[in-house]
Amino acid sequence: MPQMKVMYIKEHTLVAPDIRRMVLDDSIYARPGQFVQISVSPTLDPFLRRPLSVHDDGEGGLVLLYRASGRGTRLLAEKKPGDSVDILGPLGNGFPVTDAPAAILVAGGIGVAPLCYLARTLCEAGKQVIFLFGAQKADQLYIPKAITPFLTVLETATDDGSAGHHGPVTEVLEQFLQKGAVPVYGCGPEGMLRAMVRVAAQYYAQTYVSLEARMACGVGACLGCVVETFQNSGEAYQRVCVDGPVFSGEEVFR
Amino acid sequence: MNPDLTVNIGRLTMQNPVMPASGCFGYGEEYAPFFDLSRLGAIVVKGTTAEPCSGNHPVRLAETPAGLLNAIGLQNPGVKAAREKIRELAHCGVPVIVNVAGHSAEDYLRVIDFLEEEEEAAAYEVNISCPNVSAGGMAFGTEPCVVESLVGNLRRSTKKTLIVKLSPNVTDITEIARAAESAGADAVSLINTLLGMAIDTATRRPVLANITGGLSGPAIKPVALRMVWQVSSAVKIPVIGMGGITGARDALEFLLAGASAVAIGAANFTNPMVCPETVDGIADYLSENGFESVSRIVGLAKESLRPVTGGVCGCGKK
Ligand SMILES: Cc1cc2nc3c(=O)[nH]c(=O)nc-3n(C[C@H](O)[C@H](O)[C@H](O)COP(=O)(O)OP(=O)(O)OC[C@H]3O[C@@H](n4cnc5c(N)ncnc54)[C@H](O)[C@@H]3O)c2cc1C
Ligand SMILES: Cc1cc2nc3c(=O)[nH]c(=O)nc-3n(C[C@H](O)[C@H](O)[C@H](O)COP(=O)(O)O)c2cc1C
Ligand code: FES
Numbered sequence: 001m002p003q004m005k006v007m008y009i010k011e012h013t014l015v016a017p018d019i020r021r022m023v024l025d026d027s028i029y030a031r032p033g034q035f036v037q038i039s040v041s042p043t044l045d046p047f048l049r050r051p052l053s054v055h056d057d058g059e060g061g062l063v064l065l066y067r068a069s070g071r072g073t074r075l076l077a078e079k080k081p082g083d084s085v086d087i088l089g090p091l092g093n094g095f096p097v098t099d100a101p102a103a104i105l106v107a108g109g110i111g112v113a114p115l116c117y118l119a120r121t122l123c124e125a126g127k128q129v130i131f132l133f134g135a136q137k138a139d140q141l142y143i144p145k146a147i148t149p150f151l152t153v154l155e156t157a158t159d160d161g162s163a164g165h166h167g168p169v170t171e172v173l174e175q176f177l178q179k180g181a182v183p184v185y186g187c188g189p190e191g192m193l194r195a196m197v198r199v200a201a202q203y204y205a206q207t208y209v210s211l212e213a214r215m216a217c218g219v220g221a222c223l224g225c226v227v228e229t230f231q232n233s234g235e236a237y238q239r240v241c242v243d244g245p246v247f248s249g250e251e252v253f254r
Numbered sequence: 255m256n257p258d259l260t261v262n263i264g265r266l267t268m269q270n271p272v273m274p275a276s277g278c279f280g281y282g283e284e285y286a287p288f289f290d291l292s293r294l295g296a297i298v299v300k301g302t303t304a305e306p307c308s309g310n311h312p313v314r315l316a317e318t319p320a321g322l323l324n325a326i327g328l329q330n331p332g333v334k335a336a337r338e339k340i341r342e343l344a345h346c347g348v349p350v351i352v353n354v355a356g357h358s359a360e361d362y363l364r365v366i367d368f369l370e371e372e373e374e375a376a377a378y379e380v381n382i383s384c385p386n387v388s389a390g391g392m393a394f395g396t397e398p399c400v401v402e403s404l405v406g407n408l409r410r411s412t413k414k415t416l417i418v419k420l421s422p423n424v425t426d427i428t429e430i431a432r433a434a435e436s437a438g439a440d441a442v443s444l445i446n447t448l449l450g451m452a453i454d455t456a457t458r459r460p461v462l463a464n465i466t467g468g469l470s471g472p473a474i475k476p477v478a479l480r481m482v483w484q485v486s487s488a489v490k491i492p493v494i495g496m497g498g499i500t501g502a503r504d505a506l507e508f509l510l511a512g513a514s515a516v517a518i519g520a521a522n523f524t525n526p527m528v529c530p531e532t533v534d535g536i537a538d539y540l541s542e543n544g545f546e547s548v549s550r551i552v553g554l555a556k557e558s559l560r561p562v563t564g565g566v567c568g569c570g571k572k
Contacts, residue, residue, distance in 0.1 A: 001287045002287055002288075003287070003288075004288060004525075004526055004527065039524065044320045044471075044472040044500065045319055045320040045472075046317060047317060047318075047320055047321055047322060047471050047472065047520070047524060048317050048322065048523065048524060049523070049524060088526070213312065214313060214314075214315045214316070214317075215315070216315055216322060216324070216520070216523040217278075217284070217522065217523040218523075219280075219284045219285070219526070220280060220284045221278065221279055221280035221284040221285065221522070221523075222277065222278060222280075222315075222324070222326070222523060223277075223300075223309065223314070223326050223329045224314045224315040224324055224326060225312075225314075225315070226309070226312050226314065226329070227312065228311075228312075236308070237308060237309060237312075237329065242284075
């Protein structure tokens with residue numbers, strides 16, 4: 001059940017260029033892949049809340065990882081430890097956990113945010129976690145040190161070759177799928193997710209993608225955030241905020 | 255003593271003057287985790303059409319200064335499936351007002367015929383003002399003679415409270431309001447969204463797939479308030495005011511301007527508790543200022559003035 005909660009910022013640090021990590025003083029009991037709607041300003045402008053993924057949650061409090069890109073996230077970036085933020089959540093369906101003994105997680109840029117929490121959860125459930133992280137260049141490959149013990153494999157890729165594999169992260173994905181088809185979870189730019197679903201389909205691997213959409217309510221009431229999905233019954237619009245943000249790959253990419 | 259918040263609109267009695275606006279509250283279930291829905295005066299559900307409607311392509315939303323553009327395009331499951339949701343919602347004990355939409359007069363009639371025997375549908379709000387559908391919608395709401403004939407038709411088909419929702423995208427909203435009144439509407443509600451658009455300078459394309467959308471939120475409040483003031487002077491039937499209300503202060507402005515009740519739309523998205531908070535805020539204001547009932551303040555801002563019958567011209571003079 002989502003709640004509206006005022007929380008206090010315990011830590012707020014710049015961890016990579018434009019990327020901040022915000023630790024809050026309370027938990028919302030979220031599952032990996034769920035998100036929150038955070039109010040960036042107490043005034044009427046900017047008007048809407050901003051959707052941000054749960055980067056971690058639990059006894060240490062709710063953690064968010066975000067890139068300050070536009071006006072709203074830049075206002076958020078100005079907040080200091082001790083300041084309060086108004087959070088609506090947890091929202092959305094979250095990533096499904098399958099019976100498979102291993103999983104491949106594919107992160108593109110800031111899409112790494114929800115996958116860290118998933119990695120921890122899968123590892124704690126006794127599964128092998130293969131974590132593939134692609135970004136434009138090396139300085140955007142932020143991965144919290146606390147996460148690395150949960151990863152069986154961590155491979156990186158950059159568009160400019162400044163770290164890891166030189167080229168798209170989906171090329172690394174292919175190498176791992178050749179060794180065995182396990183469920184693939186992705187979050188990142190749409191182009192990357194499409195390529196990921198296409199590659200995984202060649203190996204008959206199940207895919208789960210976390211999508212972004214412009215949102216107003218975040219709770220399923222306004223029908224503003226829809227994505228076109230392809231199902232047995234034909235095409236239909238589904239709400240990213242409640243029917244997603246996680247969809248199976250073949251449901252949204254054709 | 256607690257002030258009396260009761261409001262009567264046609265045959266409908268509401269325990270207080272606050273309701274969520276159509277399209278901004280789903281079928282209620284989405285907001286049930288946040289507060290007890292029985293605290294509302296009424297609940298207005300999403301625009302309902304005779305057949306299911308898939309709505310517009312995304313992108314459907316664009317944030318604008320202190321506001322929001324939407325082009326949902328009346329996505330709804332059709333009146334048959336909506337009936338189940340309405341029955342479910344009615345369990346919370348407050349009247350459910352069904353927002354009725356269509357592309358032709360027959361469409362509206364089909365929705366009303368289908369729901370007429372349903373006790374759970376307490377009233378109809380006829381949406382003659384949606385800016386996001388190409389045929390019908392707003393086209394009905396901009397011509398007084400068309401409004402009169404449509405509303406007249408609907409009036410003859412229903413015994414329930416008939417509210418006509420007006421578009422602000424017209425030259426003279428009072429003309430449309432009078433047409434609805436003379437055709438037998440029990441009330442008018444206003445305003446629906448203002449037609450607008452936004453362009454993404456990075457892609458150099460309109461943000462909304464539909465190109466244009468309807469503007470709501472705090473940005474439209476002064477326009478909405480002015481129209482409520484004018485319409486409540488032009489008609490004798492009750493006015494339900496809306497447009498940019500984010501709390502009790504805003505709601506009180508609409509009541510003082512002449513609205514008998516208010517609806518809250520986009521503000522639910524930022525504050526899911528805005529409706530019950532507004533109910534409490536209105537009650538507090540009435541007690542603090544010694545009013546025994548909410549009806550005592552309806553239109554009170556006009557009392558000290560000479561009656562305003564005409565509009566305000568472009569230069570701001572009466
Ligand atoms: C479910 C979900 C989870 C997300 N998780 C994260 C995360 O963990 N970390 C992170 O950095 N970003 C995340 N995003 C993207 C984040 O919501 C946007 O970067 C943010 O809304 C931009 O706001 P702004 O005011 O800075 O930008 P502006 O461009 O000024 O925003 C204008 C409007 O567009 C919306 N908008 C702009 N870009 C996006 C976008 N990419 N997705 C959705 N709405 C957008 C804004 O919410 C706002 O309503 C997520 C998005 C979704 C839908
Ligand atoms: C996302 C969204 C969907 C809406 N859908 C409808 C609708 O189906 N029927 C209708 O009559 N009005 C609809 N409206 C208009 C609102 O009911 C209301 O008239 C308008 O938004 C102004 O109020 P506000 O500023 O408080 O939002 C919608 C508004 C929004 C923001
Ligand atoms: S954001 Fe309102 S339905 Fe998804």
